Amino acid sequence: MPMESSHVAHTAGPHRVVVIVDENSNPFELGCATEVFGLHRPEIGRSLYDFRLCAPEPSALMRDGFFTLTGVAGLEAADSADTLIVPNRPDIDVPRHPAVLDAVRRACARGARLVGFCSGAFTLAEAGVLDGRPATVHWQWADSFRTRFPTVRLEPDVLFVDDGDVLTAAGSAAALDLGLHIVRRDHGAEVASSVSRRLVFAAHRDGGQRQFIERPVPKIPDESLAPVLAWAQERLDAPLTVADLAARASVSPATLHRRFRAQLGTTPLAWLTGERLTLACRLIERGESRFETVARRSGLGTAANLRALMRRETGLAPSAYRRRFGPGTD
Incomplete structure (x- = not known):
């Protein structure tokens, strides 16, 4: 995907990645974002990103009540993001928090890079930033997404879509694929390979690969x-x-x-x-x-x-x- 197609707003210092955590967010995708963007990289000798979590409320009950996330920044932290990762959750038919949608729209207006993992594509679409643009979502929700957001050019059978300043990943594991793709886009193949080795994960799966692969015994x-x-x-x-x-x-x-x-x-x-x-x-x-x-x-x-x-x-x-x-x- 074109590296020069995004116009990302930059703050002083390292590129800032902010993840919004909303009620009933999925822990796995939050973990993927933390692993890829949030860790210090001794094997590289530096941190790649300034990483932060934020939430619209002082505490966020995660999916199915697994645990409650507290002690993170308020939603105003999203306004300083160079890359904003939006919340995803299994209850796709429940409207997103209005303050979250407003934060996404502000980020889009000032040129931040927007990322949706899995059902995060619903958040981006509900905020109106995917109109007329390509995106993907988990194959299980493709029909629902297409019905609700007919102006989005859904690509339902790929791992992820990079449309420059808006990127979407399909299922949970595809969040790692997209995360490594972003690292590769930002820092090159050598750094992305180093991150993937630490994750013990494939260094590069192209976004155009199929989401659903039959794996018989x-x-x-x-x-x-x-x-x-x-x-x-x-x-x-x-x-x-x-x-x-x-x-x-x-x-x-x-x-x-x-x-x-x-x-x-x-x-x-x-x-x-x-x-x-x-x-x-x-x-x-x-x-x-x-x-x-x-x-x-x-x-x-x-x-x-x-x-x-x-x-x-x-x-x-x-x-x-x-x-x-x-x-x-x-």
Whole structure:
């Protein structure tokens, strides 16, 4: 998704991420936001964001009364957010707190980046900031969302949608995918990979992958793709083809394609291209300035192919990416 398409208002100091917690919010998505944006990163040597929680009331009873959240800032903290993550909750038919919707509208008006995890898309839509824009929501609620908000261009079968300054994620786990995508957009592939390793989570699943992936109980022998993925990741500079991956997995290309669709929600070629592009970004971030070398070492072939893929996937030419994420840019 284009990195240059958002126009995010910035405060002095680190980029400030604020999460609004409302009554009956889901703890999991709150935990995802805290893990991705709120922790100090000793493996990186700094905190990536200034992270805060806020709520419209002094205390917020979380989903199903699991616990009560207290001691967080008032809703006025949302007015200083560079990125505002809106509340999500399972009771999608109950109107959101009017003060929360007003805070979302103010954030939108001043150019803050808005993020909705799971049913948070309902909050954004109810505030009116998704009209005429693409968004996604958990597949379970797609029909309800489409009925209530017909002016939103719903994309119901993707993990997340990045529309520049408004981003939405589908189900709970997709909140981590979108969170890492935002880190990658803000700080580059190397930092995002470091965060994902600490989370023990896949470094990058593209937003266009399917939400709902059938996962039948595996037969014996194990049909996991992990061995062939690890093998390919060590050989990205080689001229690997789908046929090579299939041969390594001892299956036909058609069977490999079915397994990729079932287990990863993508195709072997799309996965291979994504891995090569991530490697290319990391090489640039580490200081490699010769784009022909980057293209060769990442398996993308030529500098022209590198430029085309980077523009398509990041919105930046390699030279612009180097200026933004290369050595000495922190």
